[in-house]
Amino acid sequence: MDSRGYVHVYTGNGKGKTTAALGLVLRASGAGLSVYVGQFLKRAEYSEHAALALLPAVKIEAYGAQRRIGAPISEEDIRQARLGLEKLKEAASSGKYGLVVADELLVAVRLELFSEEDALSLLDVRHPSTELVITGRYAFPGILERADLVTEMKEIRHYFSQGVPARKGIEK
Template identity: 35%
Template structure:
């Protein structure tokens, strides 16, 4: 949001996601923000099909194209760490992408289970841990709050 508000061009590549959420609906109103989603609706960990590998590879190709051809100041690889954890893409490919980024481009990698190799090359690592979450008591995800 800050980069968009500052007028920077922002590109988000989403791994393992197919449906649009409320935050993206709002961000898509800005000319300097774009998102591409790659994922199968309803995919769960351990429920991996060939299409999941194909879509993760396609997401990585799109991200690499952005890195090599510019076009944004901030590239967000949303849930890329989960794709790595599920074995859909290789850590070496992500490290290769990061090594090719232009000096003036920031890249944010999100998702749980970041491998040590990614943490080692990162400039900033944040771990968000829910101390208490209402979904554990049976409350379903709510549009506008959770997606």
């Protein structure tokens, strides 16, 4: 395997960004890589937490307070996000993980939980052999310029617009 790690960005308004990242987590784990997943704006109540707990080489942490979509940003949201970014930087710089996923990092920037510069610092400290995946809507120019791979998920149709809520095992 090439020992150089690359930076992936999965962005866009379509469904599938986290799912694509988790597919890569599964593949990396199956290949014997250690994996760290950090999720912004989420709590450990998503089904992937239960599934990934079964994989010994995968560590997943959620950096979300009690925030709900549309609720105002709290000081606790900011504190959790900044703590999460520091944990991600430790994981990405350590050389211990073959794959690090920063799930919803781009949304955390959009909500001003930390700055674009803070987010880019994750790329600055990344160990050269660590593959880094960044997900979320609202990819900003600086992250797009520095990524090695950018995939945009485009929504064509989504049943959410018909009032279907997030379903356990499918969207959460």
